[in-house]
Amino acid sequence: MSYSRFGANSDTYIFEHNDGFIECCGCGLTEPTSGEDVGFAKLNTAREALEHAKKHLDVGDMVPDKVFTRIREEHPDLDAQIEPFLRSPEAAKVYEEWRRKFIDKYTITEERQDG
Numbered sequence: 337m338s339y340s341r342f343g344a345n346s347d348t349y350i351f352e353h354n355d356g357f358i359e360c361c362g363c364g365l366t367e368p369t370s371g372e373d374v375g376f377a378k379l380n381t382a383r384e385a386l387e388h389a390k391k392h393l394d395v396g397d398m399v400p401d402k403v404f405t406r407i408r409e410e411h412p413d414l415d416a417q418i419e420p421f422l423r424s425p426e427a428a429k430v431y432e433e434w435r436r437k438f439i440d441k442y443t444i445t446e447e448r449q450d451g
Contacts, residue, residue, distance in 0.1 A: 382411035
């Protein structure tokens with residue numbers, strides 16, 4: 337679940353990414369990398385995430401208080417590396433089967449374009 341989403345009370349979209357970091361998606365403080373239109377801040381510890389959220393406040397962005405509260409509650413060791421989300425082998429197999437069906441359904445191939 338996200339810590340914040342863009343909306344009437346938030347200029348940020350911050351969430352814990354499955355790969356083991358907290359991301360500030362569409363971040364106005366982070367330069368886009370090649371091929372991207374917006375920045376994506378990848379924050380490896382809770383402390384980095386809290387400091388980043390504070391920078392948003394410092395430039396006048398709205399950041400809900402719950403961002404700071406939840407990050408502190410969910411990551412009491414502020415300096416610990418955020419751990420990746422791990423699925424059980426069974427759950428990973430189910431997810432991979434679902435993902436392949438989804439990709440097959442929505443991937444446009446030359447064959448599908450022709451007819």
